[in-house]
Amino acid sequence: MKNAVQNKYCSPEAIKRLALYLRGLKTLRGVNVKIISSEDITKILDVSACQFRKDLSFFGGFGKRGVGYEVDVLSREIERILGVNKNWPIALVGVGKLGGALLGFPGFSKFNLRILAAYDSDKKKIGKIVAGVKIEDVKKLKESIKEKKIKIGMICIPVERVQKVAEDMVRAGIKAMLNFAPVNININRKDVYISNMDMAAELESLIYFIK
Amino acid sequence: MKNAVQNKYCSPEAIKRLALYLRGLKTLRGVNVKIISSEDITKILDVSACQFRKDLSFFGGFGKRGVGYEVDVLSREIERILGVNKNWPIALVGVGKLGGALLGFPGFSKFNLRILAAYDSDKKKIGKIVAGVKIEDVKKLKESIKEKKIKIGMICIPVERVQKVAEDMVRAGIKAMLNFAPVNININRKDVYISNMDMAAELESLIYFIK
DNA sequence: ACGTGTGAACCGATTCACAGCA
DNA sequence: TGCTGTGAATCGGTTCACACGT
Secondary structure: OOOOOOOOOOOHHHHHHHHHHHHHHHHHHHOOOOEEOHHHHHHHOOOOHHHHHHHHHOOOOOEEOOOEEEHHHHHHHHHHHHOOOOOEEEEEEOOOHHHHHHHOOHHHHOOOEEEEEEEEOOOOOOOOEEOOEEEEEHHHHHHHHHHHOOOEEEEOOOHHHHHHHHHHHHHOOOOEEEEOOOOOOOOOOOOOEEEEOOHHHHHHHHHHHHO | OOOOOOOOOOOHHHHHHHHHHHHHHHHHHHOOOOEEOHHHHHHHOOOOHHHHHHHHHOOOOOEEOOOEEEHHHHHHHHHHHHOOOOOEEEEEEOOOHHHHHHHOOHHHHOOOEEEEEEEEOOOOOOOOEEOOEEEEEHHHHHHHHHHHOOOEEEEOOOHHHHHHHHHHHHHOOOOEEEEOOOOOOOOOOOOOEEEEOOHHHHHHHHHHHHO
């Protein structure tokens, strides 16, 4: 077994797969499976056995030859690699229907992801508590995020205001953003990661394939 | 100019980029830009000039040498390629917070994507009208989707029930699905496309990069 | 002259195939 | 023997660089 090589480059695709593996492992743990082989994983996830092995071997050898991978051990290792074993508070901007739904989304809390701050420009919403989070004025976004030392943001506001809000968030110290508006955010910084959850674009590309 | 070569393989990644280009083009049209060059597009989207050209040339030559691309023409062509110039009704399963938010999501209607049917298992919700759509009993999902000839589905229900519902949808004729539950759907059919909007996995992979 | 369209070169990611270890 | 871990081979997608058309 080699030591983990964290300084070499690992593709974003591979990292997303790690998160996917974690899903699969949690499911297996739920039905009390203790050991899995790379071949087994192909039955529950759309991934090839050797891709699974290669992805993991990049960070070190977590399996036993002739046996397989311990579900518990591997889960913990992947959590450590991704960094999700620590708490990563999230700031949400835009508590409309979608933003409101995300505030209470059980899929987040299950994975150590907690929305700690929410912002809106609507006077009627400011001050209210939604899913345990007090909605603040978006005007105070910068100092509030800075003060709370939040590094992750989610954007659920209309297209027109997205760019400005994103810039404010970066100035406040946000390093990663999930953008739900169908527009491209322009931030020229290598230390800031933006991921677009463009649901309409996703649907549009699906349409191409079923035609 | 060569004729469009639709029989050769085009990667899903490239198709997603087409949808992205469409976003950019709509924005440009909004500010009355008539012509763009492949170099210009790099200023508003994270894509290289030659990738833009290559993606488009795969489907035929839509630009003028020495000039650029007409925004109007290119928009229409991409819409035709993707197939979004026609109406593609959508069926939504699970009208919880997230499902309810998607029902009224303006980002869909803007792009010809209309949710025409919604299903839930909650007796209190069945029969109610949300965002103009009457919620039906999920038990009647199969015949209802079949009757309405819907080909696209969206899944917003708890993990445990996802696999069964997905199978029912496929049996009813659904060819493409957007899955919002953090679980992998197993459908062994090449003519059915499943796209996972796994927001938690997305966040988890972002955490890796900001660590 | 200018920007598209495209074969060729390049590069990264996936898969193969087998050595190595339990 | 069985399954991991991994260099080598392969595959596909991106970029280069320039011929071509306006």
